[in-house]
Amino acid sequence: SQQGEEDPQALSIQEGENATMNCSYKTSINNLQWYRQNSGRGLVHLILIRSNEREKHSGRLRVTLDTSKKSSSLLITASRAADTASYFCATDDTLSGANNLFFGTGTRLTVIP
Amino acid sequence: DSGVTQTPKHLITATGQRVTLRCSPRSGDLSVYWYQQSLDQGLQFLIQYYNGEERAKGNILERFSAQQFPDLHSELNLSSLELGDSALYFCASSGGVYIDYGYTFGSGTRLTVV
Numbered sequence: 001s002q003q004g005e006e007d008p009q010a011l012s013i014q015e016g017e018n019a020t021m022n023c024s025y026k027t028s029i030n031n032l033q034w035y036r037q038n039s040g041r042g043l044v045h046l047i048l049i050r051s052n053e054r055e056k057h058s059g060r061l062r063v064t065l066d067t068s069k070k071s072s073s074l075l076i077t078a079s080r081a082a083d084t085a086s087y088f089c090a091t092d093d094t095l096s097g098a099n100n101l102f103f104g105t106g107t108r109l110t111v112i113p
Numbered sequence: 114d115s116g117v118t119q120t121p122k123h124l125i126t127a128t129g130q131r132v133t134l135r136c137s138p139r140s141g142d143l144s145v146y147w148y149q150q151s152l153d154q155g156l157q158f159l160i161q162y163y164n165g166e167e168r169a170k171g172n173i174l175e176r177f178s179a180q181q182f183p184d185l186h187s188e189l190n191l192s193s194l195e196l197g198d199s200a201l202y203f204c205a206s207s208g209g210v211y212i213d214y215g216y217t218f219g220s221g222t223r224l225t226v227v
Contacts, residue, residue: 033215040223043156045215063200083179088156100146100169101216103156 023089136204
């Protein structure tokens with residue numbers, strides 16, 4: 001399967017703490033993206049990091065990418081109850097030339113107020 | 114509101130029936146993607162259209178078909194429905210044919226087959 005895998009599958013933290021989620025993938029990529037999904041809702045694009053970038057920031061989000069290990073991490077700092085959601089990484093596939101994203105299995109984050 | 118509109122939001126139908134899901138992409142976006150999300154399979158890519166033409170095909174069953182019309186809205190047709198087709202169906206859009214930017218997702222259609 002071309003899907004990535006997030007780790008952990010579920011994460012529960014207190015409000016104010018940092019949350020770290022990891023993603024591993026299998027193929028060569030042009031970019032890797034992270035999305036958030038509130039329960040039963042559509043996915044929302046959070047951040048995109050290109051294969052030649054190692055780290056990217058957006059507000060309270062920090063994403064790293066290690067193409068040699070085929071892995072990425074998403075750090076949410078100073079978490080809030082509103083951050084409770086599922087988080088997915090998504091990758092393209094340069095080898096197949098696929099014009100679509102393959103999504104991971106997701107990490108379910110619960111932030112306790 | 115993401116700008117991607119999906120109708121209907123909920124659909125309950127019987128096995129063997131046929132349904133049509135509709136998607137209007139965000140204004141200016143030419144690519145439309147369809148995804149199926151179920152508890153056991155995660156988010157599965159079905160098919161992509163760009164400016165009216167099919168560009169990529171994923172795990173789409175032969176019972177399913179899609180098209181994109183000149184006004185860029187897209188429809189996903191599901192026929193001979195089975196219980197296992199119950200899932201959330203998402204449409205997403207993007208500006209170009211290649212994946213250089215993020216997708217904008219609709220809020221989905223929840224299909225229940227009984």
